[in-house]
Amino acid sequence: MDIEGFVRARIDDYSYEDLSVLLAERIREYKEISDENSIKMAEAVIDEVSTTLKLKESDDEFLKEITEITKSGVGMGEMGVGSRGAGDFFVHRRIADIVASTNTASLVNPTEQDDGGVVRSKAKNDEVYITTAVDGIHSRLSEYPFLGGFHVTRATLRDVCVMGADPVAILSDVHLADDGDVGKIFDFTAGVAAVSELVNVPIVAGSTLRVGGDMVLGDRFVSAVGSVGVSDYPPTARKGATKGDVILLTEGSGGGTITTTAIYNGFFDVVWDTMNVNFVQASQSLFEADLVKDIHAMTDVTNGGLRGDAHEISNTTGVGLEFYEKDIRNMVAPNVLNMLETLNIDPLGVSTDSLMLVVPEDIAEDVIKTVSSAGVDIAEIGQVTDSGEPILIKEDFSTEKLVPLFREAAYTKIKKLVGDTTPEDFEIMQEKVQKACEDAIAKKDKVINYINKN
Template sequence: MRNAGTDDRDSQQRRYIEAAGGPGDLIQLAHGEGGLLTRRLEEELFLPAFRNPALERLADASVLPLPGSGRLSRFDPSTLVITTDTFVVTPRRFPGGDIGRLAVCGTLNDLAVSGARPLALTVAFVIEEGLPLTELQAVVASIAATAREAGVPVVAGDTKVVGRGEADGLFVNTTGVGVLRGLPAPGADRIVPGDRVFISGDIGRHGVCVLSTRAGLEFEAALESDVAWVGPQIEQLYGAAGQEAVHAMRDPTRGGLATVVNELASSAGVGVILDEAAIPVSPPVAAAAEWFGLDPLYLSCEGRFVAFLAGDEATAAAARSASLIEIGRVVSGPADRLPRDQAACARPGGGVALGREAVPGPGEVWLRTHLGAHRPLELLAGAPLPRIC
């Protein structure tokens, strides 16, 4: 007998197929780019099929209180945080890293921005027949070295080999398990008007590095991926600002800074303004992005994190002491929502009017440009850079 929950899930999945254009539709590269189509897959296909409280947050990792666990302490081994990721980057080796280092850092960073201290990793390989053994040995050595650097053991794994032409050389899947470092844990539900937005370093380096390597291009200034383990900088932030002040964090991988801030703004129901002049983009990245016709705000970072922090000056000073850079503010919340026909003045994307100032409405992100004007920043809608991680 089918229950109501099963019927509801099935109907949601049917609506997704119909909205996509019918069961004959094909998956596009853009479905894997972390933007609008990825979000639709998550919200309209996967979430209805697998719905549970841990998954509903659609965060970088899921928090799993174990049965019988009590109130969390600062370091409670009864509360696990888990995340998984698959890496298909091409080329598999690039300046600053390779698929092995990327896999370890990407998974551990998802745990760290979710407020967890990593405990262990698993690694699985899908290998195409004909891959040189020396390349596999190099990737394994890279995984081992990066895991040792982070102080996290690889405790389980799996290997599958497929025939020639059935995979593109090598894919790597990693799963990370950690423990919540304390309460309150960071999350979109803690973002409020007045929060300040910070970034941990310059943006876009991984994206342009992989793209230029793939294209066989060399620019006057060397481009190198930023792939790195962000845990030490996050620990420094917690130590300086305190647990309460860290409201939310994400790592801006696929879809870059603009997409991650949009996702958090949408989940929290807040409006955000980012300051273009404050967002750090190195001259080599800016030049390469302009050459490729890409916006650095949408380029992948693999060793950076975005933090939404309490808006007081003491917290801002603590963030700067951890080498974070302030790039924006949360300027409106759910209570500020107005019908569009009541908008007091023209503004990007609709927005709301607080006093005489037009600000982004709940779920909207605006960019204050170098000229002082505002333009909306939307979710990534295409596939400018497939297989970036």
């Protein structure tokens, strides 16, 4: 519970005394403290919030401007942020706009909607490509921190691997709310460490904080894991896809999303299908065989499933993609596919954590043999065309344009209730979000000008 947010939402509608009593009651729901101490704690929060509100009366107009939130009037849930669909992609492009406004140089940055970013550096006069990536723990795995740590580490390592980089370091950032048991931190770190040990990539740094400090009660756990990779060759970003290329896909058994689906729908045995490091092993086999330099593009089937990835690749590069539904289904681990079909979840609309490779036709067989030799199943699932659209060829030979849903395929009961249909006012929401992005860029520019002048 965010007690600061609780107060901010009610401070204008309640007297000081009534709000103190109301908040004290909420505090006692989480903490075993006396009525007297809960009132004192409530009053302290109200006093602090009241003090911050005086900033609105300040004579410093510029300070007021930069401390006021650039509001869009659209909520995260309304827009589908984090739900890996059309709304989420739109917001990520706006984030990329803010990044692009800095005019700083990198080889791959958020404007290209790739999983990792790449910069070029020099070491002993040789060019080195450095890839970084960061992923947050799946929100529904807060109660299962070991699994959360395991899967978020796999995710960030995948994001480095698909840029053609060899992972060399892992970083961890942990946030646990005030009432959370410290053991959650250890469980999470052990999950991260398990992957670290399995793939022989060291954990080198991290941070540990409370969610919201004193202002958030409960035991909600959030975290992120980052990774760094290096390569002697330019990145295998999505923009490398070329007409005539062959599209290959490794077997996907899922990660955080599939684990969440399994736990919250009672398919507990499927959790074990997800506990592997096949993706990294497949990537490392390509590094060792020196094939990465010849691969045109690599990506992991995560954000919004294959529908989302196909749309983003086509949208970024302008090429067409042609997929065969039967071949894709064959590359979903049998237990996982059975669960998805039983729950009526679209396998193409959910993260399966497969490695998708776009390669020239003349090296496709070498790639297949190399990845297979690492014990990872891989098969051809389509090709790159010049149609400019991602197309799915179904088992009955009919075709369908692959378009991401507003949210990724609903894989829990609550997600099914929320739905994945596009809101009627989505265009209006986009305009509001676009305006907020532009306002944020303007604020950034003003602050930079102020600092440079002073």
